[in-house]
Amino acid sequence: MGGKFLSIGECMVELSQAGDGLLRRGFAGDTFNTAWYARACLPADWSVDYFTVLGDDPMSDEMLAMMEKAGIGISHIRRIPGKTPGLYLITLKDGERTFSYWRDTAAAKKLAADADHLRTAIEAADLIYFSGITLGILASEAVDTLLSELRRAKASGKIVAFDPNIRPRLWPVGEEGKEAMLKTIEAGARAATLVLPSFDDEKAHFGDVDIAATIARYHVLGVPTVVVKDGPGGVTLSFDRKVEHVAAVEAKAAVDTTSAGDSFNGGFLSRLLTGETPAKAATHGAAVAATVIGHHGALIDPGLLPR
Template identity: 60%
Template sequence: MAGRLLAIGECMVELMQAEGGLMRKSFAGDTFNTAYYARQFLPADWSVEYLSAVGKDMISDEMLAFMEGHGIGTDHVARIDGRSPGLYMIHLKDGERSFSYWRSVSAAKLLARDGDRLRAAIEASDIIVFSGITLAILPAEDVETLLAELRRAKAAGKRVVFDPNIRPRLWDDADRMRAAITEGARAATLVMPSLDDEVTHFGDAGLDETVARYRALGVDGLVVKDGAEGATLVFAENRDHVPSARVEKIVDTTSAGDSFNGGFLARLATGASPTQAARFAADVAAAVIQHHGALVAKDKLPNG
């Protein structure tokens, strides 16, 4: 059955290490990465769209061409004078990554400024994906604009997917961060948090407390990712655990969670059970972390 997945957020210029001390340029960002991996595994009758904003400069032209070249629609990406995409650099140590960011004039901060455009894009979609980073980069009034439209989508029976993806340095206040993450989850039907983020920033004692907190917000489905320990799935009254896939050598953990999300949503959208979808998503994430960068070519991924 045909459908449409819409991801909302910020795509950035990515600089990663290459041979001989050089840097390699690409484009990535949490919700865009999820869209990219969903596109790899969704059938051709599903469309994948991105909603964001970029500038009118050359690097913005390159970013849009990159999206379209990978099968991701850009009709809902606004062009804004005087702005440009943000940029980040990946630093690696023993396969674990850290980042440096330059995003002060990021056009994506204005992605929710046009409420009519936002509503039209969401109403035309079956699955809507957003994240805590999406909320973190927006002005407070635009956060409410976005959440209001997502609440409408949830009430209309659409699948609204939220990855809290907590990044405290993007927020000016920890209490505001927690409040926005909570409201983001309340607007969603499916929440896909990382357990270590929830323990660190919400003070959860462990998995059960994270599950109880999100279920109390009216979330229909919950996928709690716990790195090498796998993922816990809670849908209605059913609870299951899916182990992570075995990896001999971790090269780069960038986009591990995003690729899991994309693989999971693609399988779920096409009729798999949550457990089946999570097993496939674990294989996707395992393949991704054995290569450099956020976006790994399809020929290096599991057969979809």
């Protein structure tokens, strides 16, 4: 029997280099990327919906058309007249990617402005997925609204999955900004039943000395299930305090690591929802991520993914 997967966050316009001074346009964003791979990996009796806010401009129209074509539900997406999506530009230099963002006035910053609409979408879902970037783009009152609804979902027995995806550039500079960022990430974790952190982020920003410290810290925050991603070091799972390690799947050629974690999350959650053991679900997620980083771009053709 299927169910409903709801991903909450921001999908942006992506501009990347196409040579000869030209740019290629696409659409991507961390929680949308995970929705894309969840849709690709879940059976047809599961619906995957995206929750965000867009404008009434042609770019928003094209983004919605792309989502529908991919089989991702858009019925929960509100539109605000006069607003537009956020945009980012990828620049390549000596093989290294850098990102420039234009999102200060993006429509997605209003995704929690209608609390009743938000509650309706969450109540209809079996799994709700969000990230630290979702929290980072919102004003503090909107964060409170979103987390309040997610705590309700957790208390009602729904799966609430959270990737901390820590991005300091979304927060004010200085110690106060860092403190606010870490407190908000912790608040996000408290609202979740399953957290999917990346160890590099946790080490850099929370000072965790090892993966065991990351797992212990999230359990103390009240998270029952922790899945720590460590790139080529594999994945460490803590389900019901039982710790298990799953090796990474080696990519044939790593050409673009964009969306590696997002695609793992989509592959992992899809298998977990359809009854696989956590270890088998993580192995599938690792295989999806290894395939994705072997191709350019955040979103690859679902036909290329392992089954």
